[in-house]
Amino acid sequence: MTFFFQNVVNALQWGSFYALIALGYSMVYGVLLLFNFAHGDIFMVGAYIGFFVVSGLLAVASMSSLLLPNWLLLVLGIIFAMFLTSFVGMLVERVGYRPLRAAPRASAAITGLMIGIILETGNLALLGARRVSFPSLIATTTYNIGGVSITNKKITIVLVSLLLMLVLHQFVQRTKWGMAMRATAFDFSVVPLMGVSINTIAALTFGLGSALAAAAGILFSVAYPVLDPYMGITIGWKAFVAAILGGRGSILGAALAGFLMGFIEIFVVVIPNPFPTMFPFSLFPAPYLFPSTLRDLVAFSIILLILTFKPHGLFGEAHTARLRL
Amino acid sequence: MSLLRVENVTHYFGGLRAVHNYNLRVEPGQIRGLIGPNGAGKTTIFNLITGIYTPTEGEIWLEDSSIVGLRPYEIASSGLGRTFQNLRLWRHMTVLEHVKMAHYSKISYGLIGAFFGTPKRHREEAEIEEKANSLLELVEVRPLADQIVTNLPYGALRRVEMARALATEPKVLFLDEPTAGMNPEELTRMMDIIRRVHGELGLAIFLIEHRMKVVMDLCNTIQTLVFGEVIAEGTPEETQNNPRVIEAYLGEEVVT
Numbered sequence: 295m296t297f298f299f300q301n302v303v304n305a306l307q308w309g310s311f312y313a314l315i316a317l318g319y320s321m322v323y324g325v326l327l328l329f330n331f332a333h334g335d336i337f338m339v340g341a342y343i344g345f346f347v348v349s350g351l352l353a354v355a356s357m358s359s360l361l362l363p364n365w366l367l368l369v370l371g372i373i374f375a376m377f378l379t380s381f382v383g384m385l386v387e388r389v390g391y392r393p394l395r396a397a398p399r400a401s402a403a404i405t406g407l408m409i410g411i412i413l414e415t416g417n418l419a420l421l422g423a424r425r426v427s428f429p430s431l432i433a434t435t436t437y438n439i440g441g442v443s444i445t446n447k448k449i450t451i452v453l454v455s456l457l458l459m460l461v462l463h464q465f466v467q468r469t470k471w472g473m474a475m476r477a478t479a480f481d482f483s484v485v486p487l488m489g490v491s492i493n494t495i496a497a498l499t500f501g502l503g504s505a506l507a508a509a510a511g512i513l514f515s516v517a518y519p520v521l522d523p524y525m526g527i528t529i530g531w532k533a534f535v536a537a538i539l540g541g542r543g544s545i546l547g548a549a550l551a552g553f554l555m556g557f558i559e560i561f562v563v564v565i566p567n568p569f570p571t572m573f574p575f576s577l578f579p580a581p582y583l584f585p586s587t588l589r590d591l592v593a594f595s596i597i598l599l600i601l602t603f604k605p606h607g608l609f610g611e612a613h614t615a616r617l618r619l
Numbered sequence: 620m621s622l623l624r625v626e627n628v629t630h631y632f633g634g635l636r637a638v639h640n641y642n643l644r645v646e647p648g649q650i651r652g653l654i655g656p657n658g659a660g661k662t663t664i665f666n667l668i669t670g671i672y673t674p675t676e677g678e679i680w681l682e683d684s685s686i687v688g689l690r691p692y693e694i695a696s697s698g699l700g701r702t703f704q705n706l707r708l709w710r711h712m713t714v715l716e717h718v719k720m721a722h723y724s725k726i727s728y729g730l731i732g733a734f735f736g737t738p739k740r741h742r743e744e745a746e747i748e749e750k751a752n753s754l755l756e757l758v759e760v761r762p763l764a765d766q767i768v769t770n771l772p773y774g775a776l777r778r779v780e781m782a783r784a785l786a787t788e789p790k791v792l793f794l795d796e797p798t799a800g801m802n803p804e805e806l807t808r809m810m811d812i813i814r815r816v817h818g819e820l821g822l823a824i825f826l827i828e829h830r831m832k833v834v835m836d837l838c839n840t841i842q843t844l845v846f847g848e849v850i851a852e853g854t855p856e857e858t859q860n861n862p863r864v865i866e867a868y869l870g871e872e873v874v875t
Contacts, residue, residue: 480710
């Protein structure tokens with residue numbers, strides 16, 4: 295049982311990363327009907343911006359012999375990095391996607407992949423191939439709750455992610471921008487007639503999605519403090535799959551599917567081997583049914599199976615293609 | 620000074636001339652109608668004036684300023700509101716939210732207001748809700764204010780769309796087939812509402828209609844459009860008795 299809860303904690307942590315990134319995919323799709331395939335790399339950019347912000351804050355703090363507590367540095371780091379990364383997202387929208395608003399969807403997809411490559415190689419060109427390590431702001435403390443060991447980092451990651459999702463939900467429900475985003479997602483052709491510019495809403499959506507990706511980037515760096523230019527690719531694709539699984543355009547769906555993704559991934563490799571001595575299980579004499587090398591294969595197969603029965607995702611709904619302005 | 624002036628507007632889709640040399644003057648308080656067979660270019664004219672298309676040639680003036688080439692959201696905020704032939708509502712948003720959305724540019728409270736419920740937010744929300752509710756009252760959907768639009772009957776949806784257009788406080792309201800697909804009961808109700816809206820808000824209305832009864836009853840002046848050209852313009856009586864209009868609607872044999 296403790297083993298089970300131990301894995302629940304791990305799944306929650308990974309689920310947080312996936313959910314935060316998937317939200318960006320899903321919001322942009324909801325509003326603009328395109329997938330921003332550079333989003334995984336925006337996660338990477340966010341992590342790097344977070345790295346520079348936190349390093350800068352640490353340097354300033356040590357120079358001015360200001361005694362800022364580390365948790366405050368982390369909070370400031372997250373806020374600044376989210377803010378700065380949102381501008382990266384808006385720039386991507388302005389330069390990459392806005393000129394293609396009326397172009398076929400494939401053009402936007404190709405552009406997204408290209409922007410991703412530019413961000414990765416741009417990072418390589420600027421910073422070189424060495425990896426950087428994120429300053430360790432929080433010393434790891436391990437709590438033992440009924441045999442389950444939980445680190446303070448994991449608690450922080452899950453709580454900050456949940457808080458951000460709550461803030462996003464409130465933003466979408468309560469502010470006029472959120473209302474305009476929802477309206478745009480349902481039928482954008484009427485939105486300009488309310489005196490609202492679609493371009494503003496598009497920029498806002500990209501900004502918000504990128505800010506969440508940046509938060510995911512920093513939280514990821516807290517848990518796994520080695521940054522490299524390609525760190526966003528795999529996690530980005532997995533979050534994309536989560537966004538599809540949740541239902542394109544659904545915020546709740548993206549968040550829940552992100553966590554579901556985390557759970558599936560963690561739990562497929564800890565399914566006990568039911569008959570260790572029986573053929574064909576005896577071929578892999580292991581305590582678990584699937585070796586961890588098959589993690590992605592099994593996880594994605596499960597998702598494929600879910601999508602076979604729910605092709606629009608868990609919270610998505612079928613709709614016909616809409617006219618574009 | 621006319622409220623809305625459209626002068627010599629011509630529009631091509633590629634090689635196809637959809638609208639030719641179209642002129643329109645809307646005076647304050649008028650109800651004007653635009654009729655014509657399917658495909659005559661009626662909706663295209665709406666789209667040209669509201670900025671969804673930019674005319675190939677011609678001038679459009681709203682009061683003193685030219686609105687040709689402005690973006691749809693700029694034209695909307697300068698005083699043209701419209702509805703659509705096929706409903707364009709936002710699934711999963713409530714009736715009240717639809718009308719509230721139309722007040723977008725007038726909502727001035729920001730993030731802090733939205734999250735912490737400052738007095739300013741409460742005041743603004745109350746103000747907007749009051750305005751919205753009186754509009755919903757006017758189009759007779761007030762009791763449905765908190766319903767999600769997908770739950771509403773068709774006739775009510777049309778009226779919600781109208782309330783949304785009215786909430787932008789237009790000087791001229793464009794109605795694209797406001798009674799399309801309605802049963803006789805809904806139709807009479809809609810006509811009453813259009814009359815009441817016109818009377819109480821005192822705005823000018825420009826409407827496209829298929830049903831002769833509606834245009835004849837509501838409009839001061841009617842234009843008949845055939846293949847992108849206005850072939851007749853006049854009062855309902857003149858239009859009804861104009862042989863060219865009859866020909867366009869009923870075919871040539873009847874006339875000869």
